[in-house]
Amino acid sequence: MFFKDVIGHEEIKQRLITSLQTGRISHAQLFSGDTGAGSLALALAFTQYLFCTGDKHEDACGVCPECKKMQKLIHPDLHFVFPVVKSAKIKTPISDEYINEWRSLLLKSLYIDMEEWLGAMGADENAQALIYTEESGNILRKLNLKSFESDYKVMIIWLPEKMKTECSNKLLKILEEPYPNTLFLLVTEHAEEIITTILSRTQRIKVPPLTQENIAKQLVLQKHLVRDSADQVAHVASGSWLRALRMLNETDESVYNQEKFVQMMRLCWERKMLPVNEFVNELASLGREKQKSFLMHCIRMLRENFVRNFGIEKIVYMTEREKTFSTRFSPYVHEGNIIPLFDEFERAYSDIIRNGNGKIIFTDLCIKVMQNIRP
Ligand SMILES: [Zn+2]
Numbered sequence: 001m002f003f004k005d006v007i008g009h010e011e012i013k014q015r016l017i018t019s020l021q022t023g024r025i026s027h028a029q030l031f032s033g034d035t036g037a038g039s040l041a042l043a044l045a046f047t048q049y050l051f052c053t054g055d056k057h058e059d060a061c062g063v064c065p066e067c068k069k070m071q072k073l074i075h076p077d078l079h080f081v082f083p084v085v086k087s088a089k090i091k092t093p094i095s096d097e098y099i100n101e102w103r104s105l106l107l108k109s110l111y112i113d114m115e116e117w118l119g120a121m122g123a124d125e126n127a128q129a130l131i132y133t134e135e136s137g138n139i140l141r142k143l144n145l146k147s148f149e150s151d152y153k154v155m156i157i158w159l160p161e162k163m164k165t166e167c168s169n170k171l172l173k174i175l176e177e178p179y180p181n182t183l184f185l186l187v188t189e190h191a192e193e194i195i196t197t198i199l200s201r202t203q204r205i206k207v208p209p210l211t212q213e214n215i216a217k218q219l220v221l222q223k224h225l226v227r228d229s230a231d232q233v234a235h236v237a238s239g240s241w242l243r244a245l246r247m248l249n250e251t252d253e254s255v256y257n258q259e260k261f262v263q264m265m266r267l268c269w270e271r272k273m274l275p276v277n278e279f280v281n282e283l284a285s286l287g288r289e290k291q292k293s294f295l296m297h298c299i300r301m302l303r304e305n306f307v308r309n310f311g312i313e314k315i316v317y318m319t320e321r322e323k324t325f326s327t328r329f330s331p332y333v334h335e336g337n338i339i340p341l342f343d344e345f346e347r348a349y350s351d352i353i354r355n356g357n358g359k360i361i362f363t364d365l366c367i368k369v370m371q372n373i374r375p
Contacts, residue, residue, distance in 0.1 A: 001044040001070055003059045005110065007241055008214035009042060012205060016046045017058065025050075026203035028175050028184040032191040033207030036240030040158060041110035042207060043185040044070075047154045050183070051075060066150065073103045076148040079155045081139060083114070083129035083162040085121055092134045111242045113189075114159070118289070126288040131163040136170035143179050153182045160186045161193035168195050175201040209239020223248060236317045247319060253290070255321070257297035262325050264298070268369040269332075276366050284358035291358060295349045299342065305330040306338045337372040344368040 003013045019025045031039040045060075048070040054061025061067055069075040080102060084093040095102070098121055105112060105120040118129060142155065157163075163171065175184065175198065186202060188194060215234035218241065219225045225233065237244035246254070260283070267276050283291065301322065308316045308330040318326060333341070348365045352358070 001041070001048045001060075001073075001110065002062065003045045003049065006038050006041045006045050007218050008210045009038060009207065012042060012207065013045070015205075016042070017049065020050060025183065027178040027182065028186070028202040030186045030188060030191065030194075030199070030202035030204050031207055032188050032204055034209060034240055035113050035187070035189055036111055036242030037207055037209050038111060038241060039189075039207040040106075040112065040156075040187045042205075043156055043187050044106070044110060047075075047078060047156065047185065050152055050154065051077065051150045053150075073106060075150075077150045077153045079139075079142045079153070080158070081131060081135060081155065082117070082158040083131050085118070085123040085127040085129050087123075092132060094132065094135050094138045096138065109245075111245070113242060115289070115293075124287070129162060131157075131160070131167055133164045133166040135163075136167045139171065139174065143174065143182055151181055153179075155182065155184050157184065157186045159188060160198065161188055161190045165195075168198060172197050172201070210241060211239075215239075215241060215244050219244060219248075236319060238317050253293060254297070254319075257294050258301075258322055258325070260294055261298050261301050264366065264369065265329060265332075265373065268366055269374055271370055271374070277363075280359060280362040280366060283362045286358075288352060288355075291352050292349060295345055295352065299345045299349070301326075302333055302338065302341055302345065305333040309333055332373055337375075340372050341369070344372070 003017075006013065031043050033039045048060045048067060049056060051066040051070055052060035052064055053066050054064035060070070062071075066075065070078070080099065081095050082098075082102060084095060084098050086093055090097055101120045101122075102117075105116065114129065118127060121127075121129070123129065139155070143153070145153075157171075160168075160171075172195070184202070186194075186198075191199065191204070212231070212234045215237050216227070216230040219230035219233055220227055223230075233244050233247050236247060260279075263279060267279055283294065286294070300317075304316050304318050304322070305326050308318075308326055316323075344365055348361050351361045
C-alpha cells in the first residue's frame with residue numbers, strides 16, 4: 001500500500017506526509033469521497049507510511065518489517081472495522097469474522113465498493129451490511145491492547161455511515177477522549193449520513209473525483225490502452241477508477257441493465273400491456289441489489305439522453321453500446337418530461353430499498369413511463 005499505488009491526489013498525499021514529518025497528526029481523520037476515487041487507498045497508504053521504520057521520504061520504504069506486514073495487511077497495530085452481514089452461522093457479526101475475506105479483497109485492489117464487498121463476503125445480494133452494536137465492544141478491546149510494534153495504533157473504519165446508532169454513540173465517547181497514539185481513519189462515501197457529533201470530532205479530508213487525465217494516464221500505463229480509447233473510458237468513468245475498471249470489462253450486469261432499459265422504453269412506447277406485464281414479472285423476480293442497480297442505470301441513462309438531446313456531447317457519459325440506442329432515443333427525453341421521469345425512477349428506487357412489492361413498483365413505474373415518454 002504505497003502512495004505511488006494511489007492514482008492522483010498528489011496534494012492530499014503531500015499533506016499527509018507533511019503532517020507526519022511535522023508531528024501534527026490529527027487523531028481522527030475522515031477521508032470523504034467516492035471509494036472508487038481512492039479514499040480507502042489513501043488511508044491505507046498513509047498507514048503504511050506511518051508504520052514504516054525504513055528510509056522513507058515521499059513513500060514508505062517497502063523493505064522494512066513493518067512495510068512487509070502492511071503489504072499483507074497483517075500488521076498487528078492495524079485494525080479494521082467495516083460493515084458486515086448476518087448469516088445463518090453468524091447472528092451478531094463483527095468485522096473480525098470477515099477479516100480474511102476483507103484482506104483478500106483489498107490485496108486484489110484498493111479500489112472497492114459495497115457491491116464488491118458483498119460479493120467477497122459471499123453475501124446474498126439482498127443482504128444489508130452494517131456495523132452492528134456488538135462491534136463497539138470489539139473496538140474498545142482493540143484500543144486497550146498495547147501497540148505491538150509501532151508508535152501508533154491505527155483503526156480504519158470503512159463506511160462509518162453504516163454504523164448502528166448504539167455503536168456510533170460508543171465511538172463518539174472514544175473520539176472524545178483520544179487514546180494515546182491511536183489514530184482513527186474513517187473512510188466515508190456519505191459524510192452527510194454520519195452523526196454530526198462524530199463529524200465535528202474528525203478532521204475532514206475531501207477526496208475529490210479523479211481527473212480524466214489521471215484516469216486516462218493510468219489506463220495507458222496499467223492496462224496498456226492506446227491513448228484515444230483511454231480518453232474515452234476515462235471520460236465515461238467520470239472520476240472513479242473503479243468505474244473505469246468495470247467499463248474495461250463491461251460487466252454482464254451493465255449489459256443486462258442496458259438491454260432491459262432498451263426493452264422497457266420500447267414496450268412503454270408501444271403501450272402493449274401483456275408484454276409489459278411479462279417484463280415486470282422478470283424485473284420483480286430479480287434480487288433487490290439487481291433491481292437497485294437496474295434503476296440506477298435507468299436514471300443515469302435518462303440523464304445522459306437528456307443532455308445529449310441538448311447537443312452537449314462533451315458532457316455525455318455513455319459507452320458505445322449505450323450511445324447506439326441513444327441516437328434514436330434521446331429526442332424523447334426533454335424538458336417536458338425529464339423531471340417527472342427522474343421522480344418516478346427515484347421513487348421506485350426508494351420503494352425497493354424499503355422492501356416494497358417489486359411487481360407493484362415496476363408496474364406503476366412502467367405506467368408512468370408510458371404517460372411521460374409518449375403523452
Ligand atoms: Zn518501510
